[in-house]
Structure formats: C-alpha cells, structure tokens
Amino acid sequence: MDSIFSLISPELLVFAFAVTVVAGIVKGAVGFAMPLIMISGMGVLLDPKLVIAGIILPIVVSNFLQVAKAGFGEAVEALKEYKLYVLLTCVMILITSQFVKVVSADTMLLGLGIVVTALCLVQLSGLKIVIPTERRPIASVIAGLASGILGGFAGTWGPTTVLYLVAVETPKARQFVVQGVVYGLGSVMLLAGHLKSGILNQHTVSFSLVMLVPAVFGMWIGFKIHDRINQAVFRKATLWVLLIAGVNLVRRGLLG
Structure with missing residues (x-):
C-alpha cells in the first residue's frame, strides 16, 4: 500500500474506488462505459496518465467477465463475424498507445472531452445511422481505425463501437457479445501497449491492481440488475452522466 500512497492520497483513493464501483455497475448492466466513467470521473481530480494506468487491469478483467457471461462459443462466432x-x-490501440506520454494532460483532457461530448450528443439525439449492406466492409475499416485511435490515446473505444454496431443493425443479444469481444481483445492490446509506453509500470501497476476490487464488485452488482431494468432508460441516463462529464473535461482542458 505504501507504493500506492506515493501515487495518490488516501482520500483520493477512496474517491477513485467510488467512481470505479459506479463504472463497474454500469458496465455490468449495459455492457460498456467503464473506461469512460473512470476517466471522466477520476480525471476531475487525478492526473490523466495515472487514470489511464488505473483503468487498464479493471477493463481487462471486466471484459473477460462480460465474455464469460455471454459464453465463449458465442464470443468465437462474434469474432468471426466482426x-x-x-x-x-x-x-491501432497498440500503435497509438505509444504516443500518450508525449501528449500534455490538458490536451488529453480536451480531446477526450470533445469526443465524449460529441458521441453522447449523437446517441442522445436519437439520430439513427444505418449503413447499407454493400458499404459495411469500408465502414468496418473506418470505424475500426477510429476506435483504435481513440482507444490508444484515451483508453476508451466503447462509444464508437456502440455506434458502429447499431449502424450495421447488430441484434441486441449479439451486440452484448460483440462488445465483450472487442473490449476484451482491445484491453489486452491496451495492456501490452502501455507496458511498452511506460504508462503502466512497476509503480502505477499497484493502482491498477487495487482498482480491480471496486471494478469487480461493481460488475457483480451490474450483472444482477442487467435483466431487471429497462435497458434503454438506464443507457440514456448513463449517456447524460457521461455528457456532463465530457463537458467538464472540455472545461478542464481549456482552462487547465
């Protein structure tokens, strides 16, 4: 614990725990948004680079749990299809994660805030984008590149993945599985990338390990409520929370 408290005060650690529990609940309930909530929430008080290190192991484990819940046979089929x-x-996550250390904290906050705000507004507006069948191969390329770039720099590629899956009319049950596969494999790449970039190192890994506890606890709660709530209402509420967080990140990025 001494190594953790050299990175973060006890008070801020409690704050990080609370944010991560909420992120885990949302992840378990709707299948995405853990990195966004952790980065947007903890980024209010913590160094963005420490936050990125902190989310890595929780998202690896949470996505493994999501895939396991859906079934590994279904995951293999989803992987073949997408x-x-x-x-x-x-x-792209593996490549772009190498450039995080050369980007200033304010730039990271501003960039992430703009992306989060824009994606939330698109989804909350009810705008329905449907990609014709004949254009889906090129859409996969464009969406994959965009998601990977966002994932490498900001540690989150959930919103772009959700938008893409909705646009290609992925059935609800299959969407939950595909999200788990994309997030799971992507998080492994993020882990590998930040081991090489130095963001996740012998000092920051202790913070990421500790964040596993609230993340898994939150996922456990989220799984329990997954089939008991109106998913559309809960997802919309989550997007409103993320929108507020995104606007705040933009404010911090501009004002420092």
Whole structure:
C-alpha cells in the first residue's frame, strides 16, 4: 500500500474506488462505459496518465467477465463475424498507445472531452445511422481505425463501437457479445501497449491492481440488475452522466 500512497492520497483513493464501483455497475448492466466513467470521473481530480494506468487491469478483467457471461462459443462466432473491425481496432490501440506520454494532460483532457461530448450528443439525439449492406466492409475499416485511435490515446473505444454496431443493425443479444469481444481483445492490446509506453509500470501497476476490487464488485452488482431494468432508460441516463462529464473535461482542458 505504501507504493500506492506515493501515487495518490488516501482520500483520493477512496474517491477513485467510488467512481470505479459506479463504472463497474454500469458496465455490468449495459455492457460498456467503464473506461469512460473512470476517466471522466477520476480525471476531475487525478492526473490523466495515472487514470489511464488505473483503468487498464479493471477493463481487462471486466471484459473477460462480460465474455464469460455471454459464453465463449458465442464470443468465437462474434469474432468471426466482426474480425476486420476487431483486428483494426486492436492494431491501432497498440500503435497509438505509444504516443500518450508525449501528449500534455490538458490536451488529453480536451480531446477526450470533445469526443465524449460529441458521441453522447449523437446517441442522445436519437439520430439513427444505418449503413447499407454493400458499404459495411469500408465502414468496418473506418470505424475500426477510429476506435483504435481513440482507444490508444484515451483508453476508451466503447462509444464508437456502440455506434458502429447499431449502424450495421447488430441484434441486441449479439451486440452484448460483440462488445465483450472487442473490449476484451482491445484491453489486452491496451495492456501490452502501455507496458511498452511506460504508462503502466512497476509503480502505477499497484493502482491498477487495487482498482480491480471496486471494478469487480461493481460488475457483480451490474450483472444482477442487467435483466431487471429497462435497458434503454438506464443507457440514456448513463449517456447524460457521461455528457456532463465530457463537458467538464472540455472545461478542464481549456482552462487547465
């Protein structure tokens, strides 16, 4: 614990725990948004680079749990069906994660805030984008590259994945499985990328390990409420919370 308290005060650690429990609940209930909530929430008080280190192990484990809940047979089928998108997302996460250390904290906050705000507004507006069947291969390339770039820099590629899956009219049950596969493999790439970039190192890994406790606890709660709530209402409420967090990140990025 001494190594953790050299990175973060006890008070801020409690704050990080609370944010991560909420992120885990949302992840378990709707299948995405853990990294966004953790980054947007903890980024209010913590160094963005420490936050990125902190989310890595929780998202690896939470996505493994999501895939396990859906079933590994279903996951294999989903991987075969969306292999191009998954491949491009993973490759770009691995590549772009190497540039995080050269980007200033304010720039990271501003960029993430703009992306979060824009994606939330698109989804909350009810705008329905449907990609014709003949254009879906090129859409997979564009969406995969965009998701990977966002994932490598900001540690989150959930919103772009959700938008893409909705646009190609993925059935609800299959969407939950595909999200788990994309997030799971992507999080492994993020882990590998930040081991190489130095964001996750012998000091920051202790913070990421500790964040596993509230993340798994939150997922446990989220799984219990997954089939008992109106998913559309809960998802919309989550997007409103993320929108507020996104606007705050933009404010911090501009004002420092």
